[in-house]
Amino acid sequence: MNNVGEILNDVSLKDYTSLKIGGIAKYLVKPRNITELKNLMEYIKENKEKYIILGHGTNVIIDDSYFDGIVIKLDNFKDLVFEGNEVTVGSGVALGYLAKVTLDSGFISFGFASMIPGNVGGSVVGNAGCYGHEIMELVKTVEVMDKDGNITKLDRSDISYGYRYTSLKNKYIVLNVTFILKKGDVAAAREEIKQNNQKRINSQPLDKKNVGSIFRNPENASAGKLIEDLQLKGRTIGGAKVSEKHANFIVNEDNASFEDIVSLIESVRQEVKDAYQIDLVVEPTIIKWDSL
Ligand SMILES: Cc1cc2nc3c(=O)[nH]c(=O)nc-3n(C[C@H](O)[C@H](O)[C@H](O)COP(=O)(O)OP(=O)(O)OC[C@H]3O[C@@H](n4cnc5c(N)ncnc54)[C@H](O)[C@@H]3O)c2cc1C
Structure with a gap:
């Protein structure tokens, strides 16, 4: 190499x-x-x-x-270049940092993403979002590399996307993304961020090892509420546990193995299916070497 x-x-x-x-x-x-x-x-x-x-x-x-x-x-893909109301950002830039830098320049668009702990590449590929916004709303173009090393610039209209999904996944490596930003009331945006962050601190197990929401919310329902109503908070397999604080989080409580986490997810999914006939979809990507 x-x-x-x-x-x-x-x-x-x-x-x-x-x-x-x-x-x-x-x-x-x-x-x-x-x-x-x-x-x-x-x-x-x-x-x-x-x-x-x-x-x-x-x-x-x-x-x-x-x-x-x-x-x-792609940690070294860290460029961040403003041009008018657009910013082009490397895949390795953290969303929280992008939210901060854009707010400091008077743009409020990334306020919603300030507590999403991912990088730009992973967040665009999975169309990360919260509080009624998702990152693809802001995308103008995405520069990608395919498996053969060819580079293309895709317009947003070339990409199909929806709730926590884009057609980029497993097809392209995202190199950098150009976003269109909106100016606005920065002080009001900062206040909203502060309140949203406090809500997260109060409701999510941020002090434990976790991977965010385990299941996507099904249409017109909250995965966390369905799980909580079945009294599954605290269910444990090996070192993996359904969070006592938020039922849609599974935490690595005590040296959990991959198998512990996957088995716990499956057991919760099955209980929800039996009780409500709802097939919950897992939000994080489960990576198994033999299926690559
Ligand atoms: C405490 C906590 C809170 C969270 N809150 C939210 C939330 O509010 N909303 C939300 O949507 N998510 C949330 N998440 C989940 C996660 O932070 C986001 O999905 C984030 O966007 C993932 O980015 P990442 O860089 O960590 O991606 P990774 O986990 O590293 O990767 C995710 C997927 O993207 C692929 N990928 C990564 N980079 C690239 C690239 N450059 N090109 C191509 N493919 C790539 C990977 O192969 C993988 O399949 C939360 C997670 C935690 C732990």
Whole structure:
């Protein structure tokens, strides 16, 4: 592997996910620029390596066995360039930072995302959102690389997307994104953010290892409420537990394994299905090495 960026060997993926679960990966590679990423994709193709892209690791539940493959992290894709009411941002920029910087420049559009702990790449791929907003609303274009190293700039209209979903997933590597921003009352936006953040602190188990909401909300219902009504808060399998604070969170309470988390998710999903005939959909991406 030459000219592909920083290469780390035998890396514990526990240290790269908010749930603190994940096996040892043969390589974790951080390209410094598009050329290095292109070289890496060529190497992967030629050597038939398995690979995953990892953002900030806050929406993934990762297999804890050994990964004989490559984890690609775009942490070095950190450019942030304003042009009028647009900002072009690298995949590796944290949403919270983007919210701060854009607010400091008088734009209020990213206020909703200030407490979403992911990076721009992962958040656009999964169309992250909250408080009635989602990130795809703000997207103008997305620059992507395909598995063969070809680079394309997609307009928002080229991408299909919906609730926590875009057609970019598993197809492209997001390199950078251009967003259209709106000016507004920054003081009012800051106050709203403060209140929303406090609500999160009060209602979510932010002091525990977690991966955000486990299930998408079904139409016209709250997954958390359905689970809570079945008195499943506190249910435990191995080291994994349904949070006592918020029923739609599963926490890694005590050295949970990948299997503990996945089994607990399945047991909750089955109970909800039996009780309400609602098939809950898991929101985070579950990554199993043998299915790559
Ligand atoms: C406490 C907490 C609160 C949360 N609150 C919210 C919320 O309010 N709303 C919400 O929507 N989410 C929420 N989340 C979930 C998560 O933060 C978001 O989904 C976030 O957008 C994920 O970004 P990431 O960088 O961590 O992605 P990762 O978890 O690293 O990756 C997610 C997926 O995107 C892919 N991916 C990552 N980067 C790229 C790239 N550059 N190109 C192509 N594919 C890529 C990965 O392969 C993976 O499939 C929360 C999570 C936590 C822990």
